[in-house]
Amino acid sequence: MPARQCFETLKYVIQQAKPGEKMVINSAEFYGPDSANLKLLSRFFTRYPELSEQALVVVKGGMGGFKANAGPPSMQPDSSSEALRLSVEGNAKALSPKRMDVFELGRIDKSVPIEEAMKTLVKLRDEGWFDYIGLSECSAATLERAVTVSPILTVEIEISPMAWEEETRKVLAVAEKPGVNAAILAYSPMGRGAFVGISYEDIPAIVKKMFPRFQEENWANNKKLQDKLKVLAEQCGVPINQLALAWVLSTSPNVVPIPGTTKLANAESNFAAISVELSDEDLAEMTKIVEEAEIHGQRFPEAHNHLNWG
Template sequence: MTTVETTRLGGTASDVVVAKVAHGLMMMTWRPKPIPDEVAFESIKAGIDALPPNVKMFLNSGEFYDNNWSTGNLELLSRFFEKYPEYADRTFLSVKGGILPYKGGHPGFSASPENLRRSVENSNKALRGTKKIDLFESARVDPKIPVEDAMRSLKALVEEGLIDHIGLSECSAETLRRACTVVPVAAVEIEISPFSWEEETKKVLAVSKELGVAVLAYSPLGRGFLTGSIKTLDDLEADDPRRRFTRFKPENFQHNFVVVDRLKAIAEKKNISPSQLCIAWVGSLGDKVIPLPGSSHKTRTLENLYGGNVELTSGEKAELDKLIEEFEVKGDRYFGADPKTTFLWG
């Protein structure tokens, strides 16, 4: 068995050892046609089976990772753990929540004590007792409620035994610092990739390092763009949600593909895939920076996982840093909306 690189989480979970690369599960269910259970289960198992018994696979799910913002992703996990109960203790499960009950359109988010309790209880109900929520994150920072109050609400749920640890998602560096005055945050989830390397991201990493918080770097492959497998928009199904992202728009696609070609050339010289190169670069940003790619198939899960083993030379790192800093990516991280209205940084 190839040895897999590991790291530790932060805050109240600093004793937990996980694989250096986590496993995002969102796209197993948040798609027009969900991945069949048997395929999804093999994808999840593959990552866990590659680890020694004392290392946990970090699984990232959400209360709303399904069509119509439902609990389908957690229900998939409940079926997985019912079939493979011995895998429950070998995983560390993170669940994002805090959405408002779905009534059509975008449901919005709320960090009120009542809604956070409802969200946690709803997530636990979907898991049906097969697995405890190791880490709970509000999917966005609620601008109407001080983060200190939200953390106190979640701390109460920890004390009740409903969840074990608390994380943050899409928060600013200052919000993270304020949150840690209430309870040591175990992990903060933000987008990091060669496509997404903003100034606020760098500040979050700096504060996380200072305070000992792990960083979950989601979409390290630019939602699949940076893998090189999507060569034209025709490679995406007509109803693929990525067509809505500004970086995938026809007027931006070919311009942004220049980065893919450059990454592919560097990867080929190193005899690794572009995906593994991106994961290695993200992982090189800090000991507690954990790349969080999504995968729905066994081969991709293992390719991603072993990307955490790739070591970049100083020359390779400098070449990548220069490319990422100098190339101007066209389009933003989401749909071109004002970040303040979509809570991308709270």
């Protein structure tokens, strides 16, 4: 994808931030080889330094890739003090000159007590590497334990009409507590392409290969949810992507959807969802459809399932 197109879209997105607010830009050390996504953001903010203060850049790290001879960052977390320091320093270097606003544990390392990992992150934060701490794919219990050490600004979990699990609701409930009050960054809010108005054939091949819910034997069933939401979107007079985003926004006052796109037209359509006003009846019908849906296949490949709800 040409950098010019990405930059045009990113510039538009950041400029949607209201005065005194910041737009969340989500990245990770494992987005592309050799921190490619962070380096792209570095190029962007070098070109547009005036937009730096309008962006809250969240970086997922702690995946062990910066340790000597570890190879590229993987989906195997390492929350040892050594690995976290190397990750923070490596990500900060890749993103420079933009400051890393939030450092999130990309996944929870179950071999290290979350309290110990948090103490390491507090030390790194206090050294000035970043301003806030976040967690990704954490359970409600882990979030409750983490905030006994330090406030958590962001919690990144998957929320979409196809990803509405019991643990999702538990995490939302903890995040909304007065003593926690964490922002929920809802990733893949349009179901990795299931709810963007395109056909199954147009969903990227890598998504179909990697994610069980999009494999042919499962999609034959899961398409039923897509079909029902298409009908409801038509009844509401909005595109299906805006219906999905409006519903995700309705799940909690703490939720901030983070849809990914490289195209300006898609970003404009996504932002229009903020103005969508669904009636109580429409929201109730949407929730009923979502909760009654029988989703076939897991959210992630079998090899990654042990990292969910860490």
